[in-house]
Amino acid sequence: MQSKLEEADIFIYGKMGPKETNQILVSKVKLLKNQPSFSSKVDELEANGGKLWLIRESRVEGLLTVQSISYNKSSSKWKMNTAERYLLSNDMGWIRNNESPGSDLFETIAESAGGIIKLTEENTTPHLPRLLNLLSENGYEPDNRINPKVGEETQTTAYTTYVTTGKSRSSHLESTIISLPEGILMALSCPLATKKTGEAKLMKDPVTLVSNGITYERVHLLEEEPTLQEGSDFYPNTKLKTIINYVAANSLQPDEYLTKLAKVEEDIQDPIQFGIMENPVLSPSGYSYEKSSIEQWVRSKQSDLPVWSNIQPIPDPVTRMDIRGKILVPNVNLRLFINAWPDFYEEKRHSCQQSSLNS
Numbered sequence: 001m002q003s004k005l006e007e008a009d010i011f012i013y014g015k016m017g018p019k020e021t022n023q024i025l026v027s028k029v030k031l032l033k034n035q036p037s038f039s040s041k042v043d044e045l046e047a048n049g050g051k052l053w054l055i056r057e058s059r060v061e062g063l064l065t066v067q068s069i070s071y072n073k074s075s076s077k078w079k080m081n082t083a084e085r086y087l088l089s090n091d092m093g094w095i096r097n098n099e100s101p102g103s104d105l106f107e108t109i110a111e112s113a114g115g116i117i118k119l120t121e122e123n124t125t126p127h128l129p130r131l132l133n134l135l136s137e138n139g140y141e142p143d144n145r146i147n148p149k150v151g152e153e154t155q156t157t158a159y160t161t162y163v164t165t166g167k168s169r170s171s172h173l174e175s176t177i178i179s180l181p182e183g184i185l186m187a188l189s190c191p192l193a194t195k196k197t198g199e200a201k202l203m204k205d206p207v208t209l210v211s212n213g214i215t216y217e218r219v220h221l222l223e224e225e226p227t228l229q230e231g232s233d234f235y236p237n238t239k240l241k242t243i244i245n246y247v248a249a250n251s252l253q254p255d256e257y258l259t260k261l262a263k264v265e266e267d268i269q270d271p272i273q274f275g276i277m278e279n280p281v282l283s284p285s286g287y288s289y290e291k292s293s294i295e296q297w298v299r300s301k302q303s304d305l306p307v308w309s310n311i312q313p314i315p316d317p318v319t320r321m322d323i324r325g326k327i328l329v330p331n332v333n334l335r336l337f338i339n340a341w342p343d344f345y346e347e348k349r350h351s352c353q354q355s356s357l358n359s
Contacts, residue, residue: 012064013056020336021067022080023214024182025052027191027200028146029069029078034198041143046071051081051139054146055131060101062116063087066135084138086131090114094131096138180247181347183340187333188244190217192224202244206237206333208282213330215240231284238286239267240334254352261348268338271318272297277338280331283323285316288331295328 013021029052032038045052053068067083086094091114099106110116132142180188189200191214205218207230215237221228228234246260246267270277270290279291289297294317301314313322 013054014339015057015059016336016339017059018067018080018083019212019214020332021054021056021065021083022069023191023332023336024186025054025067025069025080025146026078027186027189027194028052030191030194030198031200045144046073049073050141050144052078052144052146053135053140058085060085062118063097063101064131066140068140086134087113088117088127090117093127094134181340181344183336184247184344187337187340188240188247190215190220192216192220196220202248203240204244206240206244207234208237208329208331208333209234210327210329213282213332215331215333235282235284235329236286237282237288237331237333239288240331240337242267243334243337258349258352261345264341264345268334268341277334280334280338281328282331282334283316283321283328284326285319285321285323287316287318288334289317289328291328291330298323 013024029042033042044050049070051068051070053066056065056067058065063085064087065083065085068081069078070081071077072079082098084096085098087097087110089095089110095109095113097106097109099109136142185200188202190203190206193203194200201217203215203217206215207218207221208215209221210233216234221234225233230236243264246264249257249260265276268276270280270293271287272289272293275290277288277290280288281291281294282288283294297317298314312324314324315321316323
C-alpha cells in the first residue's frame with residue numbers, strides 16, 4: 001500500500017527569484033487566514049513556528065528550489081527562510097546542494113552522487129514522491145505546501161472602468177468579481193491591501209517602491225509610510241495600471257473583452273527594442289523598459305555629451321523626462337505578470353470565442 005506522500009500530487013512553480021516567491025507565500029498567508037476552513041491551520045503554524053513552503057524551478061538549470069516562510073514570534077511577522085536547492089542524481093536520488101553552481105564544491109557534490117539527471121517531465125515525475133519524503137524529513141510538512149494547481153483559479157474583487165448599464169457605459173470605478181489565476185492575481189494585487197482586508201483586490205493606482213521593486217496601491221502605501229515621496233521613494237507604474245484596466249474590463253461583451261486583452265501585448269513590449277520584456281525595469285517616468293535596452297540607451301546618451309558635461313539631461317525614451325542619476329527599479333510585478341500572461345490570454349481567448357459561438 002502506498003503512503004500518503006507517495007500518492008500526493010506535486011505541482012511546481014516556474015522559474016522566479018526569491019523576492020517574487022516570498023511575495024506569493026506572504027500573500028497566501030493573508031488569503032488563508034481569512035478563510036474559515038484554513039485560518040486555524042495558519043494559527044497553528046504561527047503558534048509552533050512551522051513552515052509554509054513551495055517548490056519552484058530553480059534559476060539554476062536542472063535544479064529545484066524549495067522556499068519557505070516561518071512566523072517569527074518576537075517580531076510578529078512572517079520571515080523568509082533560506083532557500084534550498086535540490087538536484088536529482090543518478091546514484092543517490094534527490095540530494096541537497098546549496099553550493100554556488102559552477103564552483104568546485106558544487107561539482108564535487110554532484111559527481112559524488114553519480115552526476116545530475118536532467119529534469120524533464122519523463123525523468124522527474126517518478127522521483128517526485130521521494131522528494132516529498134526527503135523534504136518531510138527535513139521539516140517541510142506536506143500539508144503546509146502551497147501548490148499552483150493547473151486550472152486552479154481564485155475569486156477576487158477587481159476594478160473596471162467599464163461597467164455596463166443597459167446599453168451605456170459609465171466611467172465610474174466599481175468593483176466586480178472576476179476569476180484570475182494565482183500568478184495574475186499576485187502580479188496585479190496589493191499585498192498591503194490583502195493584509196488589511198483579507199481580500200486580493202486589483203490595484204487602481206499602482207506605484208512601485210524603489211527599495212524593493214514591489215508594487216503597491218498608492219493609498220495603502222502612503223497610509224503605511226506617509227513620508228514617502230514620489231520620484232525618490234516610489235515611481236508610478238504606468239504599464240501595470242494600463243494592464244489592470246484591460247484585464248478587469250470583463251463586463252464587456254466577449255469579443256470586446258478579447259480585443260482589450262490583445263492590447264496587453266503592446267504594454268509588455270520594450271518601447272525601445274519592441275520585444276517582449278524578460279527583465280523589465282521601471283523608470284521614474286513610470287514607463288518600463290527591458291533592462292539591457294534602457295541601460296544601452298543611457299550609455300548612448302552619455303557618450304553623445306561633451307566629456308566635461310555632467311549636468312546635461314538624459315531624456316526618458318518615451319516621456320523625455322530627465323532620468324540622469326535616477327535609479328532604474330526592477331519591475332517585479334510586471335515580470336510576474338509577463339510570466340503568467342501567455343497561459344492566461346490563451347485561456348481567455350478560448351473561453352471568449354466559445355461564448356461568442358454560443359451566444
